[in-house]
Every structure is written in structure tokens, then in C-alpha cells.
Amino acid sequence: MFRFFASRLLQSLLALLVIITATFFMLRFVPGGPFTAEKAVTPEILRNLEAHYGLDKPLWHQYVDYLGSLLRGDFGPSFKYPNRTVNEILADKLPVSIELGALSLVVALLIGLPLGTLAAIRRNTWIDYCASSFGMMGISIPTFVVGPLLVLAFAIHVGWFNASGWYTLSDRVLPCLVLGIAYAAPIARLTRGGMLEVLHQDFIRTARAKGATELRVVFKHSLRGGLLPVVSFLGPAIAGILTGSFVIETIFQIPGLGREFVNSAFNRDYTLVLGTVILYAGLIMSLNLAADLTQAWMNPKVRLEG
Amino acid sequence: MSTLAAPSAPASPGPAAAVERGNSLWHDAWLRLRKNRLAVFGAVSLIVVSLACFIGPLFSPYGYEDQLLDLGASAPSASHWLGTDTLGRDLFVRLLYGGRVSLGVGLAATVVALTIGVVYGAVAGYFGGKLDAAMMRIVDIMYSLPFTIFVILLMVFFGRDIILLFVAIGAVEWLTMARIVRGQVMSVKRMEFIEAARSLGFGKRRLIFRHILPNVLGPIIVYTTLTIPGVMLLEAFLSFLGLGVQPPMSSWGVLIKDGAEKMEEFPWLLLFPGTVFSLTLFSLNFLGDGLRDALDVRSSKD
Numbered sequence A: 001m002f003r004f005f006a007s008r009l010l011q012s013l014l015a016l017l018v019i020i021t022a023t024f025f026m027l028r029f030v031p032g033g034p035f036t037a038e039k040a041v042t043p044e045i046l047r048n049l050e051a052h053y054g055l056d057k058p059l060w061h062q063y064v065d066y067l068g069s070l071l072r073g074d075f076g077p078s079f080k081y082p083n084r085t086v087n088e089i090l091a092d093k094l095p096v097s098i099e100l101g102a103l104s105l106v107v108a109l110l111i112g113l114p115l116g117t118l119a120a121i122r123r124n125t126w127i128d129y130c131a132s133s134f135g136m137m138g139i140s141i142p143t144f145v146v147g148p149l150l151v152l153a154f155a156i157h158v159g160w161f162n163a164s165g166w167y168t169l170s171d172r173v174l175p176c177l178v179l180g181i182a183y184a185a186p187i188a189r190l191t192r193g194g195m196l197e198v199l200h201q202d203f204i205r206t207a208r209a210k211g212a213t214e215l216r217v218v219f220k221h222s223l224r225g226g227l228l229p230v231v232s233f234l235g236p237a238i239a240g241i242l243t244g245s246f247v248i249e250t251i252f253q254i255p256g257l258g259r260e261f262v263n264s265a266f267n268r269d270y271t272l273v274l275g276t277v278i279l280y281a282g283l284i285m286s287l288n289l290a291a292d293l294t295q296a297w298m299n300p301k302v303r304l305e306g
Numbered sequence B: 001m002s003t004l005a006a007p008s009a010p011a012s013p014g015p016a017a018a019v020e021r022g023n024s025l026w027h028d029a030w031l032r033l034r035k036n037r038l039a040v041f042g043a044v045s046l047i048v049v050s051l052a053c054f055i056g057p058l059f060s061p062y063g064y065e066d067q068l069l070d071l072g073a074s075a076p077s078a079s080h081w082l083g084t085d086t087l088g089r090d091l092f093v094r095l096l097y098g099g100r101v102s103l104g105v106g107l108a109a110t111v112v113a114l115t116i117g118v119v120y121g122a123v124a125g126y127f128g129g130k131l132d133a134a135m136m137r138i139v140d141i142m143y144s145l146p147f148t149i150f151v152i153l154l155m156v157f158f159g160r161d162i163i164l165l166f167v168a169i170g171a172v173e174w175l176t177m178a179r180i181v182r183g184q185v186m187s188v189k190r191m192e193f194i195e196a197a198r199s200l201g202f203g204k205r206r207l208i209f210r211h212i213l214p215n216v217l218g219p220i221i222v223y224t225t226l227t228i229p230g231v232m233l234l235e236a237f238l239s240f241l242g243l244g245v246q247p248p249m250s251s252w253g254v255l256i257k258d259g260a261e262k263m264e265e266f267p268w269l270l271l272f273p274g275t276v277f278s279l280t281l282f283s284l285n286f287l288g289d290g291l292r293d294a295l296d297v298r299s300s301k302d
Helices: A002-029 A043-052 A059-071 A086-121 A126-140 A143-157 A170-199 A202-209 A214-226 A228-251 A257-266 A270-298 A300-305 B002-011 B016-020 B025-035 B037-059 B091-127 B129-143 B147-157 B162-188 B192-199 B204-240 B252-261 B268-294
Strands: none
Touching (some): A002 A270, A086 A228, A126 A170, A126 B268, A143 B268, A228 A257, A228 B204, A270 B147, B037 B091, B037 B268, B091 B252, B162 B204, B204 B268
């Protein structure tokens, strides 16, 4: 188990380094810099600005400097917000995105798991058909259609919620519901498939023959095996929820990291873009790692392949 | 086609009667697909939507950027079936032109993903061993990367170019295809007819492309059908963020973005593009699921 963990961790760190390097050099080779948008910058001012941010040093020097400050946990100054560091901006925006993502994941699991389990137990009944139509809807109707439609219906016409913003508890409802439903659908589908596979196995028949109640069969004997596909989907799902929040934050005008990221890319704010990419990549990879570990813990077969 | 496909029978042991009538695997699959109402619905509506998008604009009196500024945004009427947007452009025509872009990007990016994924997966699966382990580890690692973020960066920095758009999307979407093809190739390459072909002295390239790949065509077709909606979603996602197709050109993502901004006063601007886009995604997913059942493919994805 330790070897498994160590090799996965090493892999993730290596991938993270590749991402940092690739993003760093990509940013430097794109046309246009952070200061080109500002009007009437004389060459002297430009030189001074570049010297101030260390952009006049050779590229490899900048790269090494950046890696060094990263190791100290410093993402550097922002190019576009002169008085703020990237650390401050990230610390400001990340909690919002985390809250949005975590609540959405909870919504997705709360809808997806029971629905998929029910569909598997009551296979080929109306419950099953409803669940699979719901799954199809979740896959086929994108969040950027559902979101505005729900705003139109429940915020503008019925007036239960605010159309945008992130202040009160009720402001959380629509965004998290929209993002959560999109991932509830695949989770329900995977749960159904996993449960069906387990429910057909011999040990379930044995449990039933021993007189175990249906509830016990489902909760005690089947869920652990049946949820394996869901656990391995959690990594990708979390990555999807994080990137999905770009759209949700745009629709509902939530001051999170997703919107900030798109803006910073438009502004050519190199350090902020880099910081956000590293943060996202690190987050997604550690969550993937956690999902892998959970899976290995639940299913010893995986450990051997690690 | 049918002779090449015959050895993959283990994936689908057709009924004995069908074999007597000399039905091929593909014919069997076709019969099964035809019985699946949702899949047929999907196929028919896809054909209708594509025909409308590619032929429809030829018969229209309006172009996609013709503005009738005096008219402004108007509700659906006899002269503008789906109404007009705030610049007085005919929504129906823009929807059809947008469909060309969305479907076109969907197809083109899928072809990119298909090519990379099939070749990569086939090579890894065929050669196996250390090469396979290394290649699939790369896929594993790439799976865990936040690719959407990179696509966004690419689109912001290198201009919002349609060619770049589908190359970028295709480069993201090949991973699952590679995994599926690899798994299939690994099981097919152990079969006797491959042994026979090898003993006849055929080269590796011929073995892979002429003998193995045709036998894993089923999963490839199914997964291709299911990749297209994913790709179209990504394109619309980018366009929604303002990073995809640029005005005055339209795509379904662009129209949904515009519609969402003005839905309060002019709800039809959101409703029609949203409905058509979702309907198309539904159809592709239904068709993909139907094909999966018909070709009896066990997806390694779920």
C-alpha cells in the first residue's frame, strides 16, 4: 500500500512539474505581453516595468527564480493588480470556488447515489426508466442551458432567488443545483451499473439464502463493491466540477477563481494565470490521488497493478 | 466488410438462424438497432438537423449577418419563424449556420481524436509489455491533468481560430479512445486468425491495420458516436465563455451565450438554440447507446 502511494505521489509531482514548465514557457512565447494593452507606455517605462518584475533577465533565469519562489510558497506579484500578490488574490477567490464545488459534489452524490441504487434494485420498472431518462437529460442538456433557464424560471419569474450574486445562503441554491445535477447523472448511471454487477454475484445469493433482509443485502453486502465505479469516477468528476464552475461563475456572477482565471488569461497576467493553473492542477491531482487511494483501499485487486 | 468482421463473432454470438441465412454481424446489428426506437429517433433527428443546417440556408432570403436594425428583436412570426435578435438578424438562419459550425467542429475534432486514439491504442495494445506500460501510464497521467484549462489558455493566447479550436479539442478527447482500442486489440491479437496471418509472414503494420483493427471496429464506432456530443459540448462551453467562434459567425454556443444575456426580455433567443442543441446531443447519445447495445459492446468506461 505504501509503495502504491509513493509511486502515485511521485508521478503526480512529476506531472505537476511538467505542467508548470509547459505553462511557464507557453506564456512567454505568446504574442502580446501584460503591458502591451496599456496606452502610451514609453520604452523607458516599459523597460522599468520589465526590470521591476524581472522580465528583463534571461528566460531560464526567470524560470529558475520562479521555481525557487514557488518552493517558498510564493506565487509572485500580480502584473495587473499592482498592489496585490497572486497569493492574496488566490486566497481571496479560492474559498468561493471550493464552496461552490463542494456543495455541488454533495448535491451530485445525494441525488446520484440513491437514484442509481434504486434503479438497480428495481431494475426495469418505472423507477429505473425515470432514472435513466434523468441520466440522459443530465448528459445532454448542458449547464449553460439549464442554468439560464432556471434563472429565468425561479429567479426572474417566480422570484424565489436572486438571479446572481453570492451573498446569502439562498444564493447558493441555484448554482450548486445546476452544477450538481450535471454530475448526478453520470454518478447515478455508474452506481446502477456497479450495483447490478454485484447483485448478480454468488455471495449475494448466499446472503439472501441465509435470510438476510433486502436492506441488509443492499447496504451491508452490495454497496461496497457496487460503488467502486463511482469512486474511480470521483477524480474526473471533481476536475469537471472545478472547470464547470467557470461557466457557473459566469452565469451567476460569482466572484470565484474560475472567472478570475478567464479574466487573467485575457489580461495576460502571467503570474496570476500560472498561479491559478498550478493551484487547479495541484488540487485536481491530489483529489485524483485520494480517489485512487480510496479505490485501492476498497478493492485490493487495484493495489497489485499500481 | 462482412468477411473481415466475421471473426469478431465472440463479441456477439448471433442466433443460429441468422447464421444460416448468412447474415453478417453488421446485418444483425442493423436489425437490432432498427428495433431500438430511441436510437432510430436519434438517427432520424440527426439526419433532419444536419440536412437543415447544410441545405436550409440555401433557401433562405436572409444571410446570417443580415441586420434589420429597424426591426430589432422580434418574436417569432410568419416572416421570421424563430424571431430575430437585437440586431434584427433572423434567428432561424443563424441557428442553421451555427449548426454547420457546431456539427462541423464536432465531426472534425472527433476525427482528430479518433485518429490519435486508435493509432496510439492499437500500438500500445499490439506490442504490449514495457512499451504498453509506459504508453498507458502517460495516458493515466494525462487523464489527471486539467486539460480544459489548457484549451482555454490556447484559445485566449493564440487567437480564436476555428482550426486551432478543433485541433485543441481533438487533442484532449483521444485519451478514452486510446484506452478502449488498446483493451480490444489486446484481446483480439491472441486469436487464432491473427496467429495464422502472422505465420503467413505479414508485417506488423499490415497485421494491425488490416487484420486487428477491422475487428475492433464496433467499439470504435460506438465510442466515436459518444465522443461527438462531448466535443460539441466543449466547443459550446468555449463559445459560451467568449473563447470559441467569434461574431458575426454563429455557433450554437454563441447563440446560447447571446440568448442567456438577453433572456429576460427576449426568452426565445435562449429557448430555441438551447432546445436544438440539447436535442442534437440527446440524439447522438441515444444513437450511441443504441449502437452499443446493437453491436454488443461492453464499454470499459462504465
